Amino acid sequence: MTKQTWLDPTRPVPDLGTALPGPKARAVLKSDVAITSPSLPRAYPMVPVRGAGAAIEDIDGNLFLDCNAGIAVNSTGHAHPAxxxxxxxxxxxxxxxxxxxxxxxxxxxxxxxxxxxxxxxxxxxxxxxxxxxxxxxxxxxxxxxxxxxxxxxxxxxxxxxxxxxxxxxxxxxxxxxxxxxxxxxxxxxxxxxxxxxxxxxxxxxxxxxxxxxxxxxxxxxxxxxxxxxxxxxxxxxxxxxxxxxxxxxxxxxxxxxxxxxxxxxxxxxxxxxxxxxxxxxxxxxxxxxxxxxxxxxxxxxxxxxxxxxxxxxxxxxxxxxxxxxxxxxxxxxxxxxxxxxxxxEDLLTNAARRGDQLIAGLTALRHRHPQTVIDVRGLGLMIGVQFRDGSTAEKVQAACFQRGLLVLEAGEDVIRMSPPLVITAEQVDTALALFSAAVAEVAYV
Structure with a gap:
């Protein structure tokens, strides 16, 4: 897959350098709440400014692993060169x-x-x-x-x-x-x-x-x-x-x-x-x-x-x-x-393979936390993880954000995993590790 230009390939994804939201992000939030329609259903205080593939950087320079792809929009990843x-x-x-x-x-x-x-x-x-x-x-x-x-x-x-x-x-x-x-x-x-x-x-x-x-x-x-x-x-x-x-x-x-x-x-x-x-x-x-x-x-x-x-x-x-x-x-x-x-770039094949990889890892997570994770379902890179209730799903979503993993709720008690179709096997492993840690944190509170 074609490489992006601004993202240092040696930099880990995610890579967080400030508390979330950071100081510049907080300034944006203050400006936003003063002028925008309150009908906008913001999920969490993410303030993106640029992206590359499955990585996205916020205004404070924090780097996130994007597993929601702008609500399943950035199919070829962020800012694909082509x-x-x-x-x-x-x-x-x-x-x-x-x-x-x-x-x-x-x-x-x-x-x-x-x-x-x-x-x-x-x-x-x-x-x-x-x-x-x-x-x-x-x-x-x-x-x-x-x-x-x-x-x-x-x-x-x-x-x-x-x-x-x-x-x-x-x-x-x-x-x-x-x-x-x-x-x-x-x-x-x-x-x-x-x-x-x-x-x-x-x-x-x-x-x-x-x-x-x-x-x-x-x-x-x-x-x-x-x-x-x-x-x-x-x-x-x-x-x-x-x-x-x-x-x-x-x-x-x-x-x-x-x-x-x-x-x-x-x-x-x-x-x-x-x-x-x-x-x-x-x-x-x-x-x-x-x-x-x-x-x-x-x-x-x-x-x-x-x-x-x-x-x-x-x-x-x-x-x-x-x-x-x-x-x-x-x-x-x-x-x-x-x-x-x-x-x-044969992204259909990549979506199928990375989806199988995600579902396998999430199914194993469900077996480790059967009282918290109720179901794992999906096809390709359209995967839902159902929790015992909506409050649990919301807490897991927030815990993922604090770890630099971007996911998004769907329905009343589900978190969707819908990353860009260019996501790699290594990035899926990282996403699974971060998501598992977030679930464990919420499960044992």
Whole structure:
């Protein structure tokens, strides 16, 4: 993998030189709290200024090992030279011109590159946005327009974003809805694969959601022929990094085909190689009708999008949907470089191997602390560690930060491990050692 320039290769990662937060970080915190919206849900007092690979440095010069990758965004690591160079070249020629009204060459190049990764057979078309939430909103418009139906199904535990339509689909925490009603009409929530009453019975797990749809939702609330689409995360992200049981997605897909319902895979967090394949739904053998992406798509620049079977996208005409900044030249340059790096450096293989290494180490940790660590689950570098309660997870997260390891909570009692796809075997060993020490500290308090 290409080396970074500023980071001394002899310097250990992590390397902490001050108490956390340091003096310069405290000054930033004071300035921040005086002016920014209090709606921003900060996890801990991390004040980053530069990064390289899986290392990130704060304003006081403390060096951290990053195992959250900016919430699964920096897929190729921080400031990958190929991505930086692509952005630099593009910035020198054209910063912006709207692809919604004009023909940007790099926009269609990015669409072709993304379409080449599509987990659907047959032709697809692509729309580019600024973010995951915007992509979700666009996909919601598309499925309603293409089907002539208004109903949409999402899942308890799901997170699809914070704009109004996306927020309506979201059901990972009640606080995301509090005070914002009325929400978008026509959206129904059902149990996700992870919320099963009979976890020891794989057949019950596999069919519970489908039976709920048939016997409850479609019987008492809405006719299935009024449902345009089911929006599903192949692995739930904010809901707690929940991996559905084998066969569950296929059962859901069969139900969709039975009633002419479109299947929309929200891969904002699970996509771009995070699970060891480009898209998490590839692990299930199911082809979605629409796929939504963002986060890791441009290694940190704001770029999202959705791709759909061509006949669906061709159902709407000029002006039905657009975006002033979506697919702007700089993010597209970063997106093209990101896809190239993922392929050229074989980051899918690295994600799978380093994920196996992490899961093995975390499973051993669970066996050492069975009263504290309840579950370890995931695919590739999308791994959740579930604790006995939310307070314990929060304490472990804080203890990791004090040791120079950056992790992030998910759901009510889970810590996610979602490092950059470039993380090395040695860095995984370091992360496991630091995480284990943090868990031990909390377990014995």
């Amino acid at each position: 991505v930086v160079e692509a952005v630099r070249r593009q910035a020198e020629s054209l910063l912006h011109y709207s692809a919604s009204d004009f023909y940007l060459p790099i926009y269609s190049q990015m669409c072709h590159a993304l379409a080449d990764t599509a987990p659907m057979s047959g032709p697809v078309r692509v729309f580019l946005s600024n973010s995951g939430a915007e992509a979700v909103e666009g996909a919601m418009k598309l499925v309603r327009h293409a089907t002539g139906r208004s109903g949409i199904i999402a899942f308890f535990g799901a997170f699809h974003g914070r704009s109004y339509g996306a927020m309506t689909l979201t059901a990972s925490k009640a606080k995301y809805h509090k005070g914002f009603g009325p929400l978008l009409p026509g959206v129904h929530h059902v149990p996700y694969a992870g919320f099963m009453p009979e976890r020891d019975d794989p057949d019950a797990d596999r069919w519970y959601t489908v039976e709920y749809l048939r016997e409850v939702l479609f019987r008492y609330q809405v006719d299935p022929h009024e449902i345009a689409a089911i929006f599903v995360e192949p692995i739930q992200g904010e809901g707690g990094y929940i991996v559905p049981p084998p066969g569950w997605m296929k059962a859901l897909h069969r139900l969709c085909r039975e009633y002419g319902i479109l299947l929309v895979a929200d891969e904002v967090q699970s996509g771009m190689g995070r699970t060891g394949r480009m898209w998490a739904i590839e692990h299930t053998g199911v082809e979605p009708d629409v796929l939504i992406t963002a986060k890791g798509l441009a290694s940190g620049l704001p770029l999202g999008g959705f791709m759909a079977r061509a006949e669906l996208m061709e159902s709407w005409s000029a002006g039905a949907h657009g975006s002033t900044y979506g697919g702007s030249p700089l993010p597209c340059a970063a997106g093209l470089a990101t896809i190239d790096v993922i392929r050229r």
